[in-house]
Amino acid sequence: MPSITPLISQIIKPSCAVWEITLRCNSKCIHCGSKAGKIRHDELNTEESLNLVRDIRDCGYKGVALMGGEPLVRDDWYEIAKEIKKNRLDLSIVTNGLNLIDNLQKLKKLKPECVSLSLDGGTAKVHDYLRGIPGAFEKTINAINCLKAERFSVSVITSVSKINLYELNKIKNLLLDRNIAWQIQTTVPIGRFPRELTISREEFYTVALFIAINTKKYSFKRLPVIGAHCLGHYSRFLPNLGLSPWVGCQAGKSVLGIQSNGNIKGCLTLPDEFIGGNIRTQSLKSILRKLRTKKIQLKGYCADCDVVNLCQGGCLGTAYAIKEFDEPYCLRAIEDQLISSKHLPIKGKLDSTVSLMKSMLHTIRFK
Ligand code: SF4
Numbered sequence: 001m002p003s004i005t006p007l008i009s010q011i012i013k014p015s016c017a018v019w020e021i022t023l024r025c026n027s028k029c030i031h032c033g034s035k036a037g038k039i040r041h042d043e044l045n046t047e048e049s050l051n052l053v054r055d056i057r058d059c060g061y062k063g064v065a066l067m068g069g070e071p072l073v074r075d076d077w078y079e080i081a082k083e084i085k086k087n088r089l090d091l092s093i094v095t096n097g098l099n100l101i102d103n104l105q106k107l108k109k110l111k112p113e114c115v116s117l118s119l120d121g122g123t124a125k126v127h128d129y130l131r132g133i134p135g136a137f138e139k140t141i142n143a144i145n146c147l148k149a150e151r152f153s154v155s156v157i158t159s160v161s162k163i164n165l166y167e168l169n170k171i172k173n174l175l176l177d178r179n180i181a182w183q184i185q186t187t188v189p190i191g192r193f194p195r196e197l198t199i200s201r202e203e204f205y206t207v208a209l210f211i212a213i214n215t216k217k218y219s220f221k222r223l224p225v226i227g228a229h230c231l232g233h234y235s236r237f238l239p240n241l242g243l244s245p246w247v248g249c250q251a252g253k254s255v256l257g258i259q260s261n262g263n264i265k266g267c268l269t270l271p272d273e274f275i276g277g278n279i280r281t282q283s284l285k286s287i288l289r290k291l292r293t294k295k296i297q298l299k300g301y302c303a304d305c306d307v308v309n310l311c312q313g314g315c316l317g318t319a320y321a322i323k324e325f326d327e328p329y330c331l332r333a334i335e336d337q338l339i340s341s342k343h344l345p346i347k348g349k350l351d352s353t354v355s356l357m358k359s360m361l362h363t364i365r366f367k
């Protein structure tokens with residue numbers, strides 16, 4: 001097994017800039033973290049955007065993921081995407097798929113490294129409800145089918161909340177044996193998503209079990225499913241759910257977040273207090289220097305954790321959204337709290353929690 005130090009230095013190399021090119025959106029998702037819908041009044045113009053592509057390249061990033069809002073509704077999205085390819089950066093496009101067919105010919109010319117589509121339900125009823133658009137499910141599935149027929153590299157992103165927790169197995173059945181990468185993430189209470197619809201810690205652990213069981217059951221080729229950054233760290237029992245070993249939040253390191261008005265954050269899931277500057281007034285290089293020296297004060301459970309130096313409190317965006325490090329969405333913390341002698345009677349607590357999780361898992365897998 002490689003030692004952790006080279007791994008860390010490898011992972012903190014600039015890798016992907018996630019760029020919200022517009023806040024405008026043709027969907028009305030109830031879980032939207034950026035309250036997208038209307039265009040920001042001060043979005044970067046085409047010239048500023050093309051210059052920014054070159055700055056991203058000069059800062060050493062290997063790729064750019066275009067998202068929104070909905071990136072494909074911005075009039076000059078194709079010019080920006082072309083500039084990304086011209087600068088030999090990997091191009092990903094994160095889209096809701098609603099107007100993808102209208103843009104298929106442009107996408108074919110661009111040859112993006114990946115097109116990621118959001119799929120939040122295994123049925124039209126749930127997906128359309130979450131997206132706030134009747135017919136969205138059909139359009140997204142049609143977009144996925146067209147992309148696959150044209151041999152694009154396709155991935156699907158599912159954000160899990162109390163509304164769609166029991167849809168995971170249905171989504172799995174839609175994706176199985178289709179060579180579609182599936183990223184599962186938790187929906188957190190930012191933007192317009194209400195706190196009461198976020199999953200409980202038991203439900204969070206059950207989602208992790210769902211990923212672990214399916215990873216064991218199917219080869220990566222049949223079902224390339226992974227847990228996103230927010231899905232648990234350093235479990236004592238479950239295998240790593242992500243693509244690589246967790247070495248702490250990558251905000252401002254290998255990950256970079258760009259808002260449509262040029263504000264720069266380490267990661268778009270972080271709150272506005274993490275904005276390091278704006279590219280209209282400062283260079284990207286100097287903003288990055290500032291972001292990389294920002295220290296996070298951990299407290300509560302995370303501060304006392306035995307792997308805190310490696311983990312650094314897990315996904316910062318999630319921790320800030322749920323406003324605590326005390327009871328983190330963390331596999332290790334959940335396991336430790338369950339088996340801790342501080343939570344006697346152990347057996348009663350364990351039995352009731354494990355039976356709750358077993359029943360939830362059964363429902364997810366077989367509903
Ligand atoms: S308790 Fe906090 S620091 Fe420890 S593994 Fe979990 S998220 Fe990381």
Ligand code: SF4
Nearest residue numbers: 229249251267315317
């Ligand atoms: S805030 Fe979360 S999603 Fe963003 S880079 Fe950090 S770990 Fe990843």
